[in-house]
Amino acid sequence: MICNSWKRSFSSSVRAKTSNLLGLYPQPPITFTHGTKSTLFDTANKKYLDFNSGIAVNALGHNDPDVVEAIRDQAGKLIHLSNLYRNEYGDKCATMLVNGLVGTDDFRKKWWGEADNCKVFFCNSGTEANEAAIKFARKMARIRNAESPATGILSFSNAFHGRSMGALSATPNLKYQAPFAPLVPGFSTSPYNDIAALDAVDWNSICGVILEPMQGEGGVFPVKPEFLKALRARCDSVGAMLIFDEIQCGVGRSGKMYMHQWGTVCPDILSLAKPLANGLPMGAVVLRETVAKNIKPGDHGTTFGGGPLATRVACVVLEKVGKPEFLKHVETVSALLFERLHALHAKYPSIIKEVRGKGLLVGLELQGGAIASRFVELCLLHGDVLVISAGSNTVRMAPPLVITEDEIKYACSIFDKVAGVLEAEVKK
Numbered sequence: 001m002i003c004n005s006w007k008r009s010f011s012s013s014v015r016a017k018t019s020n021l022l023g024l025y026p027q028p029p030i031t032f033t034h035g036t037k038s039t040l041f042d043t044a045n046k047k048y049l050d051f052n053s054g055i056a057v058n059a060l061g062h063n064d065p066d067v068v069e070a071i072r073d074q075a076g077k078l079i080h081l082s083n084l085y086r087n088e089y090g091d092k093c094a095t096m097l098v099n100g101l102v103g104t105d106d107f108r109k110k111w112w113g114e115a116d117n118c119k120v121f122f123c124n125s126g127t128e129a130n131e132a133a134i135k136f137a138r139k140m141a142r143i144r145n146a147e148s149p150a151t152g153i154l155s156f157s158n159a160f161h162g163r164s165m166g167a168l169s170a171t172p173n174l175k176y177q178a179p180f181a182p183l184v185p186g187f188s189t190s191p192y193n194d195i196a197a198l199d200a201v202d203w204n205s206i207c208g209v210i211l212e213p214m215q216g217e218g219g220v221f222p223v224k225p226e227f228l229k230a231l232r233a234r235c236d237s238v239g240a241m242l243i244f245d246e247i248q249c250g251v252g253r254s255g256k257m258y259m260h261q262w263g264t265v266c267p268d269i270l271s272l273a274k275p276l277a278n279g280l281p282m283g284a285v286v287l288r289e290t291v292a293k294n295i296k297p298g299d300h301g302t303t304f305g306g307g308p309l310a311t312r313v314a315c316v317v318l319e320k321v322g323k324p325e326f327l328k329h330v331e332t333v334s335a336l337l338f339e340r341l342h343a344l345h346a347k348y349p350s351i352i353k354e355v356r357g358k359g360l361l362v363g364l365e366l367q368g369g370a371i372a373s374r375f376v377e378l379c380l381l382h383g384d385v386l387v388i389s390a391g392s393n394t395v396r397m398a399p400p401l402v403i404t405e406d407e408i409k410y411a412c413s414i415f416d417k418v419a420g421v422l423e424a425e426v427k428k
């Protein structure tokens with residue numbers, strides 16, 4: 001039985017009596033034991049529809065047979081080696097990533113440079129990927145001007161880049177930053193998608209600009225193509241690195257392999273993580289040729305990153321997600337999801353403020369006294385559907401990319417019911 005207000009009733013003091021886990025996350029009183037595709041099962045074998053996929057991680061869903069086979073086989077061969085030696089899959093995975101970015105379009109080929117000379121650094125999480133990207137941007141500024149390098153990193157309102165001190169310094173959210181001040185010096189913020197505001201930035205002090213081409217945690221906001229163009233021009237004018245954080249929106253989630261591939265602006269550095277190894281911890285930073293050639297042995301490193309287990313699984317993920325028919329499926333089910341959500345918007349205009357996103361990263365912003373966390377809770381109570389919240393009062397949907405049309409229809413029938421319940425609650 002799920003308590004109506006599990007968010008409140010599972011405060012850290014209650015959790016402390018029942019669990020030795022640090023109470024950083026309010027959790028509903030359900031213990032999951034296994035899953036298949038987009039379905040999760042709890043200890044009583046009750047089914048749930050996973051419309052969240054481990055926060056945009058389980059792109060291939062749970063228990064994908066190819067992922068399971070790769071893990072089983074690799075676990076019996078070699079799990080860890082360190083980066084002091086080559087393993088069978090690190091190179092292969094890096095090549096797959098680079099080829100997927102350089103692609104076949106002439107302008108992309110020209111931008112990224114010789115595919116053999118674009119390079120990948122593997123790590124274990126999104127935070128680590130961004131930390132590396134920020135360091136590489138600072139190193140590049142030193143190469144340009146050893147005497148007086150620019151050190152500024154510009155990020156944007158509502159951004160989320162991670163929780164380590166560097167990535168946190170690029171995450172302008174007081175709730176996350178304030179308890180841990182002082183942050184790393186040199187970070188500043190400008191409003192997301194606001195071209196005019198870029199005029200207020202002291203560009204000569206900037207060595208790197210980091211942004212999500214579609215913000216996730218911040219409330220699901222896709223970038224405007226003109227904003228990316230303006231940033232590209234500003235970065236080029238001072239030699240600053242443009243870093244795209246596609247940790248949440250990349251690897252098929254938008255309906256293209258990478259969100260920025262919907263447009264024509266390419267980054268100097270791309271950071272990836274979440275879905276890369278379908279749930280095994282893994283991050284990656286991809287550097288275009290002009291950047292890669294300046295990063296030298298010893299500049300950065302990792303013990304676990306790029307190990308044979310994670311990189312082998314990532315090869316499976318990249319192979320499957322990269323297939324045109326797979327991405328077509330994402331587009332098809334996304335169109336259905338948007339159609340149904342827009343219909344709900346029209347039906348509950350006082351409760352639903354906006355539907356936004358792209359592909360299978362979708363935000364439903366609420367209004368009129370309806371609260372996103374209550375929507376999340378009601379989805380669980382009325383239909384065993386798992387969704388989460390994001391930003392200010394937005395319900396975030398990031399189902400596995402293998403979600404079916406029937407599952408989308410079922411989820412939307414529950415959202416309909418929940419919006420009706422919320423409407424009645426607000427009127428009371």
Ligand SMILES: Cc1ncc(COP(=O)(O)O)c(C=O)c1O
Pocket residue numbers: 055124125126127128130160161162163212216217245246247248249273274
């Ligand atoms: C866009 C973005 N960047 C960075 C991160 C941090 O990734 P991780 O939690 O793997 O460190 C996240 C996590 O939600 C994210 O969504």
